[in-house]
Amino acid sequence: MSIDWTIIETAIPLLARGTVVTLQISVVAGILACMIGFTLGLAALSNIAALRWIVAAYVDFVRGTPLLIQVFLVFFALPVIGIRFDEIWAGIIALAFNTSAYIAETVRGGVGSVERGQTEAAKSIGMFRWQILTYILLPQALRPMVPPLTNELISMTKNTSLLSVISVYELTRAGQAIISVHFVPFEIYLLLALYYYALIKALSYLSRFIESRMPAL
Amino acid sequence: MTPDNQVPALRVVGLSKTFGTKTVLRDVDLEVRKGETVVVIGASGSGKTTLLRCVSHLEIPDTGLVDVDGRSVGRVAIPGGWKDASERQLAIQRRGIGFVFQRFNLFPHLTALDNVAIGLRRVRGIAKKAARERAAEHLRKVFLTDHLDKRPAELSGGQQQRVAIARAIAMEPTIILFDEPTSALDPELVREVLDAIRVLAAGGMTSVIVTHEMSFARQVANRVIYMDEGAIVEQGTPVDLFGSPREPRTRRFLEHFTTPDAKAAP
Numbered sequence: 010m011s012i013d014w015t016i017i018e019t020a021i022p023l024l025a026r027g028t029v030v031t032l033q034i035s036v037v038a039g040i041l042a043c044m045i046g047f048t049l050g051l052a053a054l055s056n057i058a059a060l061r062w063i064v065a066a067y068v069d070f071v072r073g074t075p076l077l078i079q080v081f082l083v084f085f086a087l088p089v090i091g092i093r094f095d096e097i098w099a100g101i102i103a104l105a106f107n108t109s110a111y112i113a114e115t116v117r118g119g120v121g122s123v124e125r126g127q128t129e130a131a132k133s134i135g136m137f138r139w140q141i142l143t144y145i146l147l148p149q150a151l152r153p154m155v156p157p158l159t160n161e162l163i164s165m166t167k168n169t170s171l172l173s174v175i176s177v178y179e180l181t182r183a184g185q186a187i188i189s190v191h192f193v194p195f196e197i198y199l200l201l202a203l204y205y206y207a208l209i210k211a212l213s214y215l216s217r218f219i220e221s222r223m224p225a226l
Numbered sequence: 227m228t229p230d231n232q233v234p235a236l237r238v239v240g241l242s243k244t245f246g247t248k249t250v251l252r253d254v255d256l257e258v259r260k261g262e263t264v265v266v267i268g269a270s271g272s273g274k275t276t277l278l279r280c281v282s283h284l285e286i287p288d289t290g291l292v293d294v295d296g297r298s299v300g301r302v303a304i305p306g307g308w309k310d311a312s313e314r315q316l317a318i319q320r321r322g323i324g325f326v327f328q329r330f331n332l333f334p335h336l337t338a339l340d341n342v343a344i345g346l347r348r349v350r351g352i353a354k355k356a357a358r359e360r361a362a363e364h365l366r367k368v369f370l371t372d373h374l375d376k377r378p379a380e381l382s383g384g385q386q387q388r389v390a391i392a393r394a395i396a397m398e399p400t401i402i403l404f405d406e407p408t409s410a411l412d413p414e415l416v417r418e419v420l421d422a423i424r425v426l427a428a429g430g431m432t433s434v435i436v437t438h439e440m441s442f443a444r445q446v447a448n449r450v451i452y453m454d455e456g457a458i459v460e461q462g463t464p465v466d467l468f469g470s471p472r473e474p475r476t477r478r479f480l481e482h483f484t485t486p487d488a489k490a491a492p
C-alpha cells in the first residue's frame with residue numbers, strides 16, 4: 010500500500026485544531042486535578058479521621074471504576090439530577106476528578122515519606138498539624154513528587170482521547186472526522202499517534218526542566 | 227523568692243510507658259526547678275529517650291502527669307475532671323517545652339536562619355523581618371554568626387546541632403530537653419556543642435540533658451539522675467553521685483566511665 014500524501018496535507022491543519030482543544034482540556038483539567046489532588050492528599054494526612062476516611066473512599070471509588078464510566082456519569086447521569094455541563098466541561102471535570110485521586114495518592118505518599126524526625130522537630134516548636142504539612146513536609150516532598158506527578162498528567166493527557174466518545178472535538182475526534190469522510194485510517198491514525206507522542210514528549214521534557222530547576226535538599 | 231520561682235519548671239508524677247509487652251518507664255517522678263540543669267545518665271535501653279519523649283508528649287505516656295510551669299501537658303481541664311488533650315491542644319502545650327534531638331532534625335529546605343525564624347514566624351506570629359533579626363540573635367548565642375544563609379547540608383554536625391539548639395531556645399520554652407545532643411557527632415565536634423550548652427545553662431536556661439559525656443555532666447549539672455530499667459535509681463549532686471554513689475547498680479554503671487580524669491577527682 011502507498012501513503013496518500015494529499016490527505017496528510019489536508020489533515021494537518023484539521024488535526025491542529027483538535028490538538029489545540031486537546032491542549033486546552035489537558036491544561037485546564039491538569040490544573041484542576043492538581044488543586045483538588047493536593048487538597049485531598051493533605052486532607053488524607055490530617056488528624057481528622059472523618060476527612061481521611063472521605064478521601065480514602067473517594068480514591069477507592071475513582072480507582073475502582075473505569076474512566077469511561079466516570080465520563081458517562083458526568084455527561085449523562087448528572088443531568089438527570091439537574092447538573093448539566095456541555096461536553097467539553099463534562100470531559101474536563103471527569104478527567105480532573107479522575108486524575109486528582111491519583112495525585113492525592115502521590116501527595117499522600119510523598120509527604121508521608123518525609124522522615125518522621127521532621128514532624129517531631131516541628132511539633133517540638135509547637136506547630137499545628139496543618140502548619141507542619143504546609144511549611145515543613147510539603148516543601149520537602151515537592152521535588153521527588155515531580156516525576157510521579159508527571160506520569161499522572163501524561164496519563165491524563167492520553168486519556169483526553171476518550172472524550173471523543175462524547176463528541177468533544179479534540180485530537181482523536183478530529184482524526185475520526187477525517188476518516189469518516191475520506192476513509193484513510195492508516196494515515197490518520199498514524200498521524201494521531203505522532204501528534205500524541207509529540208505532546209507527551211513535550212510534557213516530559215517540561216517536567217524534567219521543572220525538576221532540575223527545583224532546589225535539591 | 228518570687229511566687230513564680232516556687233512553681234517548678236517541670237513536674238512529672240508517676241510516668242509510665244509500655245511498648246507492647248516491654249515496660250520502658252516505671253512510675254517515674256521528677257521535678258526540675260527553674261534555672262536548674264538536670265543530667266540524666268544510664269545504660270542504653272534504660273528509657274532515657276522515652277522519658278524525654280513522654281515529657282514532651284512526642285510519645286503519649288500510658289499513665290502519669292506532666293506539668294510545665296504549673297500547667298498540664300497532655301490533658302485539659304473540663305467541668306468535673308480532665309480529658310486527654312487533642313493534637314491541637316498538645317501543640318499549644320508543647321510550646322513550653324523545647325527539644326533538641328540526637329540527630330538534629332533540622333529542616334533541610336530552610337537556611338540556618340530560617341530554621342530558627344520559622345517557629346517565631348509561624349508559631350509566635352512575629353513578622354518575617356523581626357523574626358529573622360531575633361533568630362540571628364539566638365544563633366549568636368550558640369556562636370553561629372557566619373553561616374546564617376547556609377542550608378543544613380552545608381553545615382558540619384556540630385554547627386547543625388547548634389542551629390537546633392538556637393531553634394529550641396528561640397521559642398523561649400520553660401524547659402529544654404536534650405536527648406544525647408553530641409552522640410551523633412564526630413569527636414572533634416562534641417566540644418563546640420557542649421560549650422554552647424554550658425553557656426546557656428550558666429545563663430539561666432532550665433534543662434534536662436541526657437548524655438554519656440560524664441565530665442560535661444560533672445561541670446554543668448546541678449543534679450545528676452541515674453536511670454536503669456525505666457526507673458530513677460539514684461539522684462544527687464554530681465559530687466555525690468559520681469563521688470560516692472549509694473546504689474551498687476550506679477557504681478557498676480559508673481565503672482564503665484572511669485577515666486584517668488575521673489579517678490583523680492575526689
Ligand SMILES: Nc1ncnc2c1ncn2[C@@H]1O[C@H](COP(=O)(O)OP(=O)(O)OP(=O)(O)O)[C@@H](O)[C@H]1O
Pocket residue numbers: 245248250268269270271272273274275276277
Ligand atoms: N517506639 C518504640 N517501640 C517499641 N519499643 C521501643 C520504642 N521506643 C523505645 N523502645 C524500647 O524501649 C527501651 C528504652 O528505649 P530508650 O530509647 O528510651 O532508651 P535509652 O535509654 O534512650 O537508650 P540509648 O542510650 O540507647 O539511647 C528500649 O528497649 C527500646 O527498644
Ligand SMILES: [Mg+2]
Pocket residue numbers: 274275276405406
Ligand atoms: Mg536514647
